[in-house]
Amino acid sequence: MPLRNPRTRKAGLLRWAALSALWAASALCTQAFAQELVVEHVTVVSPERSSELQNATVTVHTGRIAAVSSARSGQRATLPYPGVQAVDGRGLYLVPGLIDSHVHLSSIPGMTDEQELAHPEIARAARAQIPSSYLYFGFTTLIDLISAPEAMTRWKSHDPIPDTYFCGGAALIDGYPMNYAPKPARYAAWPYMLVEPEATDALPPGINAAEHSPQAVVARMKADGAICVKTFFERGFGAAHDLPVPKPETIRAVVQAAHTAGLPVFLHANSDEAQTFGLDTGVDVIAHGLWNVKDTPSGDDVTPGMKTILDRVVAGKVGWQPTIEVLYGLQNLFDARFLSEPMLPRVLPRNLIDWYGSSEGQWFHDVLGKEVAAADGAKSHSEMIRPNLAVPVATVKAATAYLAEHRARLLFGTDTPSAPTYANPPGLNAWLEMRRLLDAGVTPAQIFEMATLRNARALKLDYDIGTVQVGKRANLLLLRADPRQTVQAYDQIVKVIVGGRVFDRDELAADHATRAQ
Ligand SMILES: [Zn+2]
Numbered sequence: 198m199p200l201r202n203p204r205t206r207k208a209g210l211l212r213w214a215a216l217s218a219l220w221a222a223s224a225l226c227t228q229a230f231a232q233e234l235v236v237e238h239v240t241v242v243s244p245e246r247s248s249e250l251q252n253a254t255v256t257v258h259t260g261r262i263a264a265v266s267s268a269r270s271g272q273r274a275t276l277p278y279p280g281v282q283a284v285d286g287r288g289l290y291l292v293p294g295l296i297d298s299h300v301h302l303s304s305i306p307g308m309t310d311e312q313e314l315a316h317p318e319i320a321r322a323a324r325a326q327i328p329s330s331y332l333y334f335g336f337t338t339l340i341d342l343i344s345a346p347e348a349m350t351r352w353k354s355h356d357p358i359p360d361t362y363f364c365g366g367a368a369l370i371d372g373y374p375m376n377y378a379p380k381p382a383r384y385a386a387w388p389y390m391l392v393e394p395e396a397t398d399a400l401p402p403g404i405n406a407a408e409h410s411p412q413a414v415v416a417r418m419k420a421d422g423a424i425c426v427k428t429f430f431e432r433g434f435g436a437a438h439d440l441p442v443p444k445p446e447t448i449r450a451v452v453q454a455a456h457t458a459g460l461p462v463f464l465h466a467n468s469d470e471a472q473t474f475g476l477d478t479g480v481d482v483i484a485h486g487l488w489n490v491k492d493t494p495s496g497d498d499v500t501p502g503m504k505t506i507l508d509r510v511v512a513g514k515v516g517w518q519p520t521i522e523v524l525y526g527l528q529n530l531f532d533a534r535f536l537s538e539p540m541l542p543r544v545l546p547r548n549l550i551d552w553y554g555s556s557e558g559q560w561f562h563d564v565l566g567k568e569v570a571a572a573d574g575a576k577s578h579s580e581m582i583r584p585n586l587a588v589p590v591a592t593v594k595a596a597t598a599y600l601a602e603h604r605a606r607l608l609f610g611t612d613t614p615s616a617p618t619y620a621n622p623p624g625l626n627a628w629l630e631m632r633r634l635l636d637a638g639v640t641p642a643q644i645f646e647m648a649t650l651r652n653a654r655a656l657k658l659d660y661d662i663g664t665v666q667v668g669k670r671a672n673l674l675l676l677r678a679d680p681r682q683t684v685q686a687y688d689q690i691v692k693v694i695v696g697g698r699v700f701d702r703d704e705l706a707a708d709h710a711t712r713a714q
Contacts, residue, residue, distance in 0.1 A: 233258055234671070234697055239286025241265060242679060243293060243665040244650040249679075255291060256281075257671040260697040265667055282699065289691060290679050292645070293664055294337025294359075294672035296652035297627055299463075299484055299518055299610025302327075302341045302361070303348040307553055307561060307619030322546035326707045328358035330544035330624035332693050333705040337672035338652075338662055340364065340610075342427040342463055342484065345388055349422075357695060357705075360672065362656065364425035364463060365389040365418030367451060369443045370396065370409070373431035373465070376440055389414045391428075393447055411450035419458045424656060426455045427463045427484070430471040435568040448478040461516075461655060469502055476509045482516030482608060482655060486593035488524070493588055499599045507596060511605045516655045518610035519597045521633035524586045526614065526621035530562040531583035535620055542708040544625045553619045561617045597637040607639065608655055609648035631684040642681040671697040 234257040241250040256264045305313055305323045313320040331339060339359045341349070343366035352361060367389045368375045375383045375390060381401055384390070392400065392409035400406060407413060415426060428451055433440040448464070455462045464475040467485040475483050487507075492500040499507060510517050529535040536554050552558045566581025573582055600607055611630045614621040634644055653663025661670050677689035690702045703709055 233281040234284065234694070234699060235281050236284045236286045236291055236675065239289055239291045239675070241291050241665050242681060244646045245664045245666070253291070255665065257697045260671055262665065262667050262669050262671050265665060284675065284692065284699065286675060290676045290686070291665060292674050292676060292680055293649045293662065294674055294693070294695065295335045295648040295687070296338040296340070296609070296662065297331070297336050297611055297613070297648070298340045298608055298652045298655060299342050299520065300339045300613045301343060302339065302352050303344060304617070306614040306622065307558065307617055309617065312557065316552065319546070319548045319552050323549045325355060326546050327623045328352070328355050329705040330622070330707065331359050332357060332695065332700065333544060333702060334624035334628050335674045335687050335690055335693065336624065336627060337693065337695050338658070340425065340656060342366070346421050357698065357700065359695065360662070360670070362424045362658070363422070364427040365414070365421065365423040367391050367414050367426055367428045369393070369429070369441055372441045372443070373429050373433055376433070376437055389418050391443060391447060391451070393444060411447060412454045415451065415454035415458055415460065419460060423460065425461050425463055426451060427465065428480070429465040430474045431465055435572065445474065445478050448474070448480070452479045459657065461657065469506060472506050476506065476513065476515065480515070482518065483510070484518050484520070484610065485523070485612070486519040486521055487596040488589035488593050490592055494592060494595045497595055497598065499595050503596055504599070507599050507605070510600060511603045514606050516606050516608045517600060518608050519593060519634060519637070520610060520612045520615070520630070521590070521593050521597065521637065522621060522626055522630040523612050523615040524590050524593070525629070526618045526626070527565065527584055527616065528586055529620035530565060530618055540625050541622060543706045544622050546707050558619070594637045597634065597639065601637065601639040601643060606651065607643065607647050608652055609644065628687060631687065635684060641684050644684055645680045
């Protein structure tokens with residue numbers, strides 16, 4: 198959702214990051230080729246199968262699934278390659294690794310760039326841990342919806358990491374969410390911003406409108422390696438609530454250029470007006486749930502206005518990411534118990550959790566609390582109020598339930614972190630989002646499909662990931678429970694396999710070293 202920090206980096210750092218990424222990539226390759234794997238006597242659960250494959254043998258060669266077969270009980274499959282690592286899958290489930298199709302990886306959650314520079318040790322520990330935190334909860338593929346090659350290079354300098362792809366962020370110039378970065382730094386931070394023809398005479402110096410047409414922007418992000426386009430319809434909230442929004446013809450042109458280039462288009466849209474705009478302009482995925490509507494639902498049922506939108510989402514097979522936990526990620530800043538949540542030390546370094554609890558670490562809590570108080574007619578500048586998100590929570594829950602019931606194309610995306618909040622922690626946030634989806638009536642089987650094959654198809658990655666099938670990349674999870682029956686399965690992960698490399702779940706935890714003692 199909202200606020201992000203402008204990101205400007207020095208060329209020296211960039212070169213260093215690029216070199217270390219090359220080094221990491223070559224190290225990865227050698228390991229992948231050395232790693233041959235066979236998982237025996239396992240139950241394969243994969244979204245394209247109508248039923249599980251019992252007592253199966255799955256072999257992995259050079260990071261890909263080489264064979265999936267059903268062996269007779271007690272019989273050992275012949276190992277096709279020397280030096281094979283064998284895993285006994287008896288009593289376990291082998292499933293495709295999960296995909297989160299909406300994350301933001303460039304900043305450390307809850308930290309500004311200045312704070313990161315001021316606390317290099319905390320920052321180093323955080324950046325090294327965060328990729329493992331996603332793996333810890335079973336996410337072997339991530340899609341950063343707003344990134345660029347420089348930030349991706351930095352992220353990929355760590356090891357291990359989930360497979361990571363990015364969309365270019367095509368924000369309207371000076372619109373959401375560019376508005377949160379100061380001028381003129383925002384223009385460099387948003388290389389794929391859109392400039393509409395009418396705006397060309399009022400442009401800031403150094404900006405060439407021709408480079409920011411829908412066609413030019415899409416061509417540039419495609420050349421930079423993006424696999425999708427992210428755009429925005431948001432008039433704003435809090436202090437900034439009157440932001441410019443793109444014209445329908447602009448986003449139609451973005452969609453046309455993107456489809457010609459083979460890229461799906463994701464739209465930030467969380468209101469009835471914004472989601473209607475997305476349906477009218479033909480975007481592929483609405484990257485948020487429906488939170489803000491004119492005719493608020495009174496109970497669990499959707500209103501006629503919501504029904505009109507949601508029926509179009511169903512009929513048009515438009516992808517729809519509920520992102521319910523985003524709302525709790527704002528509310529939980531005001532709940533002191535959140536930083537004592539027992540799962541938090543598994544995904545965040547201790548020094549970062551402690552910093553979040555410091556007065557400096559509470560900066561976004563203070564900003565948000567004052568903003569809510571001001572909107573409420575606060576008398577003093579120090580007054581803070583916890584945001585009351587009961588209405589958007591009830592609205593998105595009713596909308597999600599309606600879509601689940603009508604078999605809409607729901608996609609699993611968390612928007613981690615949605616804002617500079619620490620209350621959407623990497624990996625753990627997805628686990629929390631699954632609870633919200635269940636609570637809204639989405640079944641574990643639907644969640645499993647949303648986070649695997651359906652996400653893979655939405656991103657056109659299904660040739661490579663999303664199922665347990667021969668030829669696909671060996672991104673796999675070994676679980677103690679069947680994820681079609683219970684989401685608890687994702688907290689009972691035994692092994693996480695990325696491109697054929699096998700990790701014990703525990704070794705991915707942030708507190709692994711202290712817990713192992
Ligand atoms: Zn987002």
